[in-house]
Amino acid sequence: xxxxxxxxxxxxxxxxxxxxxxxxxxxxxxxxxxxxxxxxxxxxxxxxxxxxxxxxxxxxxxxxxxxxxxxxxxxxxxxxxxxxxxxxxxxxxxxxxxxxxxxxxxxxxxxxxxxxxxxxxxxxxxxxxxxxxxxxxxxxxxxxxxxxxxxxxxxxxxxxxxxxxxxxxxxxxxxxxxxxxxxxxxxxxxxxxxxxxxxxxxxxxxxxxxxxxxxxxxxxxxxxxxxxxxxxxxxxxxxxxxxxxxxxxxxxxxxxxxxxxxxxxxxxxxxxxxxxxxxxxxxxxxxxxxxxxxxxxxxxxxxxxxxxxxxxxxxxxxxxxxxxxxxxxxxxxxxxxxxxxxxxxxxxxxxxxxxxxxxxxxxxxxxxxxxxxxxxxxxxxxxxxxxxxxxxxxxxxxxxxxxxxxxxxxxxxxxxxxxxxxxxxxxxxxxxxxxxxxxxxxxxxxxxxxxxxxxxxxxxxxxxxxxxxxxxxxxxxxxxxxxxxxxxxxxxxxxxxxxxxxxxxxxx
Numbered sequence: 011x012x013x014x015x016x017x018x019x020x021x022x023x024x025x026x027x028x029x030x031x032x033x034x035x036x037x038x039x040x041x042x043x044x045x046x047x048x049x050x051x052x053x054x055x056x057x058x059x060x061x062x063x064x065x066x067x068x069x070x071x072x073x074x075x076x077x078x079x080x081x082x083x084x085x086x087x088x089x090x091x092x093x094x095x096x097x098x099x100x101x102x103x104x105x106x107x108x109x110x111x112x113x114x115x116x117x118x119x120x121x122x123x124x125x126x127x128x129x130x131x132x133x134x135x136x137x138x139x140x141x142x143x144x145x146x147x148x149x150x151x152x153x154x155x156x157x158x159x160x161x162x163x164x165x166x167x168x169x170x171x172x173x174x175x176x177x178x179x180x181x182x183x184x185x186x187x188x189x190x191x192x193x194x195x196x197x198x199x200x201x202x203x204x205x206x207x208x209x210x211x212x213x214x215x216x217x218x219x220x221x222x223x224x225x226x227x228x229x230x231x232x233x234x235x236x237x238x239x240x241x242x243x244x245x246x247x248x249x250x251x252x253x254x255x256x257x258x259x260x261x262x263x264x265x266x267x268x269x270x271x272x273x274x275x276x277x278x279x280x281x282x283x284x285x286x287x288x289x290x291x292x293x294x295x296x297x298x299x300x301x302x303x304x305x306x307x308x309x310x311x312x313x314x315x316x317x318x319x320x321x322x323x324x325x326x327x328x329x330x331x332x333x334x335x336x337x338x339x340x341x342x343x344x345x346x347x348x349x350x351x352x353x354x355x356x357x358x359x360x361x362x363x364x365x366x367x368x369x370x371x372x373x374x375x376x377x378x379x380x381x382x383x384x385x386x387x388x389x390x391x392x393x394x395x396x397x398x399x400x401x402x403x404x405x406x407x408x409x410x411x412x413x414x415x416x417x418x419x420x421x422x423x424x425x426x427x428x429x430x431x432x433x434x435x436x437x438x439x440x441x442x443x444x445x446x447x448x449x450x451x452x453x454x455x456x457x458x459x460x461x462x463x464x465x466x467x468x469x470x471x472x473x474x475x476x477x478x479x480x481x482x483x484x485x486x487x488x489x490x491x492x493x494x495x496x497x498x499x500x501x502x503x504x505x506x507x508x509x510x511x512x513x514x515x516x517x518x
Contacts, residue, residue: 019468019475026476029469031489037468048442049090049435056438057158058431061151062086065420067138081135085421088132089405089428133412136420144419145220149243151427152218156244160434161218162211164252167390168219168236168260170205170229171398173408183413188224201225204407204422205232207240210255210392215433217397217426218250222419230262248273253375255390258282270351270374278387281354281370292339296356296368303335303358306381311391334359336380355380397429405429 030036053059063082155161180187180200189200203226207219219236233256237247244250254269258280269275295301310332335358342352355371371383401407405428411421436443465483468475478486499505 019473021477022472022474023476023478025472025474026467026469027478027486029472029474030467030476030486031493033490033494034469034471037470038465049446050087052435052439053431056434057154058427058434059083059086061147061154062424062427062431064150065139065143065147065423067135068140068143069138069416078135081132082424085132085136085424086428089421089425133417136411136417137414139416139420141415141419144416144423145239146243148220148423148427149239151430152240153244155216155218155430155434156250160214160437161209161216161250162214163209164250165210165255165386165389166207166218166251166253167210167255167393168205168207168229168233169257169390169393169398170203170232170259172199172201172203172225173410174199174201174225175410176200179413184410185414186224188226190226199225202418203227203229203232205229205236206393206397206426207233207236208393208397210389212392214437215392215396216430218244220422220426222415222422229256229259230265233260233265234268246273248275251275253277253386255279255387257390276374278371278373278375278383280387281372292342292354292356301337301339301356303337303356306334306336306384307331308334308381308384309388311388311395334384336384338377338380340377353377353383355383357384401425401429 026036050059053062063079063086065078065082067078067081175184175187177198177200180189184201187200187202189198191197192199203223205219205221205223206217209216209218219240221232221236221239223232240247240250252275254275254277256277256279260279261282266277269277292301308331310328310330337356337358339354339356342354351374353373353375355373355377357369357371358366359369360366371387373383375383375386377383405425407422407425411417465478466475467478467483
């Protein structure tokens with residue numbers, strides 16, 4: 011792509027109108043969206059917009075005349091509008107009322123060609139935001155949510171997933187890409203691992219922690235780093251988290267001791283298949299039928315997933331409840347836990363051939379009923395169904411914005427903050443949010459802006475743009491035509507013809 015020169019246009023209707031009437035050269039376009047600045051206004055009123063535009067370009071070697079907050083705002087708007095690649099648009103979005111709310115728009119000029127949206131400008135800006143600054147500003151956003159009391163309850167779930175790239179990309183272009191051997195797929199996988207910590211309160215899902223690292227880095231190591239960020243930027247983790255729910259990938263004795271003994275945080279996790287929770291050899295007790303299993307009805311997480319995935323609300327093919335058998339073993343001693351405060355719920359299921367298999371839920375929570383522990387653990391499916399799925403399918407979080415860690419992390423942090431903002435909007439203005447979601451489904455496009463047109467006029471001489479509704483634009487147009495007609499009549503010394511009027515129409 012050729013070198014580009016960036017220009018930020020400021021919004022000023024009065025100057026734009028005066029310049030147009032004064033016969034300054036201008037360029038007019040019709041707004042593609044317009045009239046729906048509700049989302050951005052909501053973010054500004056709630057103080058969330060400030061957390062979106064706060065990252066600083068600390069790696070900028072000298073002042074280049076660009077407003078960092080405006081560039082961050084452009085990136086936020088791009089994501090809100092569902093634009094994967096800003097290079098596919100003309101001036102950012104030609105969204106009139108959005109531009110009037112923000113007070114700016116961005117363009118770049120390639121040689122002497124028509125002004126087009128500049129992808130390189132945003133990419134270069136993202137690359138100047140160091141990874142530490144991205145983490146810093148994300149956790150300031152989390153601290154703001156906490157101060158506003160938009161985080162509810164103390165139950166959190168951690169989950170990591172992989173962002174894969176090709177082997178050639180890993181070796182040549184992507185910064186700090188890792189590789190790991192997959193026994194299941196019998197191949198090397200290249201790329202990155204993204205770990206999220208999510209508040210899983212029903213209907214109040216919030217991403218409160220994030221770490222991006224090489225694909226081979228173990229989840230427990232990443233989780234410890236995440237805790238350090240929360241402690242440094244937000245608050246002591248024990249003030250935020252009361253119960254942590256994780257899968258068997260996080261099984262680590264030191265982590266278990268750290269959570270319970272040092273921080274007083276309870277946990278629920280699955281035991282690894284090769285581990286035996288010993289109480290006179292637990293597996294032997296099961297084989298000898300010395301453990302009493304009782305039948306229970308368990309909510310089916312797949313039933314919930316089908317309900318949310320299906321736009322037409324068709325009945326789920328899955329059953330709402332599943333029959334299962336559960337047993338409890340309390341006060342187990344395991345490894346570093348010698349005080350006997352580990353409890354375990356044993357779940358017995360059967361293969362199609364009738365042969366039983368067992369799932370072990372390990373927790374430090376006191377157990378009154380085994381079904382409550384299993385249901386609590388299954389609530390972590392929220393992070394898979396309501397968080398990961400939306401981030402993948404609607405926000406395209408696995409689409410890496412660039413090949414340097416700075417660019418990747420800048421966009422990932424922006425997407426996660428916008429995800430939280432959307433959830434807060436859903437909570438505070440539910441009726442309006444449902445209207446927006448309905449419109450998105452009808453358009454089959456993830457954009458928060460609708461389709462009412464306005465006229466946008468750019469005045470290069472003043473470096474401003476104005477936004478006018480049809481009535482305003484017609485008034486300006488008539489004024490210009492009348493003014494030009496008077497001047498032309500005085501010059502020609504005769505009445506004007508229709509051809510004369512056509513030549514005098516303002517604009518290009």
